[in-house]
Amino acid sequence: MKAKHQRLILALVALVALIGAGLLAASALKDEAAYFYAPHDVKTKGVEPGKAIRLGGMVVKGSLKRASDGVTVHFDVTDGKATVPASFKGITPDLFREGSGVVAEGAFDVGGTFQATNLLAKHDERYMPRELEGMQYDEKSHKMKVDR
Amino acid sequence: MHRFANPARFLKIARPLTVWLFWPGLILLLIGAGCGLFVTPADYLQGDTVRILYIHVPAAWLGMGGWTGIAVAALMQLVWRHPLAAIAGRAIAVPGAFFTAICLITGSIWGRPTWGTWWEWDGRMTSMLVLFFLYLGYIALGNASARQGNGGGVSPVTAIFGLVGAINIPIINRSVVWWNSLHQGPSITLRGSSIDTALLWPLGLTLLGFTLLFAAIVLMRMRAILAQNKVEARMQRLARG
Numbered sequence: 072m073k074a075k076h077q078r079l080i081l082a083l084v085a086l087v088a089l090i091g092a093g094l095l096a097a098s099a100l101k102d103e104a105a106y107f108y109a110p111h112d113v114k115t116k117g118v119e120p121g122k123a124i125r126l127g128g129m130v131v132k133g134s135l136k137r138a139s140d141g142v143t144v145h146f147d148v149t150d151g152k153a154t155v156p157a158s159f160k161g162i163t164p165d166l167f168r169e170g171s172g173v174v175a176e177g178a179f180d181v182g183g184t185f186q187a188t189n190l191l192a193k194h195d196e197r198y199m200p201r202e203l204e205g206m207q208y209d210e211k212s213h214k215m216k217v218d219r
Numbered sequence: 220m221h222r223f224a225n226p227a228r229f230l231k232i233a234r235p236l237t238v239w240l241f242w243p244g245l246i247l248l249l250i251g252a253g254c255g256l257f258v259t260p261a262d263y264l265q266g267d268t269v270r271i272l273y274i275h276v277p278a279a280w281l282g283m284g285g286w287t288g289i290a291v292a293a294l295m296q297l298v299w300r301h302p303l304a305a306i307a308g309r310a311i312a313v314p315g316a317f318f319t320a321i322c323l324i325t326g327s328i329w330g331r332p333t334w335g336t337w338w339e340w341d342g343r344m345t346s347m348l349v350l351f352f353l354y355l356g357y358i359a360l361g362n363a364s365a366r367q368g369n370g371g372g373v374s375p376v377t378a379i380f381g382l383v384g385a386i387n388i389p390i391i392n393r394s395v396v397w398w399n400s401l402h403q404g405p406s407i408t409l410r411g412s413s414i415d416t417a418l419l420w421p422l423g424l425t426l427l428g429f430t431l432l433f434a435a436i437v438l439m440r441m442r443a444i445l446a447q448n449k450v451e452a453r454m455q456r457l458a459r460g
Binding site: 078 | 260397413
């Protein structure tokens with residue numbers, strides 16, 4: 072075996088070991104490195120009230136209500152598997168709206184409502200001109216379709 | 220590839236190739252950026268903020284592509300002992316770090332109006348910042364190895380660092396899939412794009428333009444390192460008299 076081939080095999084073995092180690096580390100980090108809890112995670116793992124977490128998901132359509140004081144909003148957050156109620160007092164980001172993604176920082180109160188201290192709007196991967204609003208990206212055909 | 224091991228033969232091709240990469244790259248970039256700013260419609264949700272993607276996406280692609288290039292050069296240096304691979308690795312590092320910085324900065328500027336924050340420690344942003352720090356480390360090691368000889372290229376240890384650092388590239392790519400992240404998932408996949416064609420097409424121009432420019436910068440830096448080697452060799456000969 073030539074020295075060149077020895078080096079090639081050594082480098083490839085090292086590379087495979089490295090990628091394996093990286094993937095193992097990444098999969099072990101799966102939960103720890105998550106930026107936020109989805110409502111389903113909250114339900115299955117049981118986050119105790121008062122513990123500061125981030126809650127992320129979609130704002131349920133028709134759930135967004137503004138309280139009479141004008142600055143408090145109540146809304147439901149869902150990930151398709153579970154839904155939790157949340158409320159926030161303050162100025163909401165421009166992109167915060169029903170049917171759109173949100174990441175809220177805060178904690179659950181004893182009643183099970185998420186009391187957010189800060190709201191971040193989460194953008195999804197769809198980009199389109201204004202004329203196409205109301206259309207949805209179809210995962211199967213990879214075309215834009217009217218969402219009605 | 221060993222046909223180009225001779226610097227004279229490499230320079231004979233690299234010199235005209237630099238010109239042919241640089242100018243078309245610059246023209247494509249300017250057309251793409253101009254169309255992205257003035258021709259394409261605004262996004263339905265983000266409005267005009269969306270236009271930053273014509274810079275942000277190519278910068279991210281080149282930041283990650285640059286390190287992939289460093290890893291390939293490292294493999295060629297360590298396995299095949301290709302004499303130009305060590306120089307290529309060192310030449311890629313600075314523009315790679317530069318584009319990674321552009322990606323981080325434009326992302327931050329976009330994040331403020333879109334998400335409502337300049338910076339969050341989510342998987343995508345953190346792994347991209349790690350890439351930037353890896354570049355800084357590689358540049359420092361590369362400069363140190365060039366001072367100690369190594370023919371103006373990176374030392375074998377630096378090449379190993381480049382190879383090990385490549386593990387971060389698939390992590391960046393998958394970070395939005397593996398972990399809940401604030402950064403949205405991939406828009407452009409092998410199966411199609413969820414960016415509407417009306418918004419997508421200038422991205423192709425800037426992506427190609429930036430890539431050609433990146434290649435031109437790498438060739439220029441490789442030529443500069445080779446010229447520096449020549450100067451040093453001549454100085455040594457003169458000193459010996």
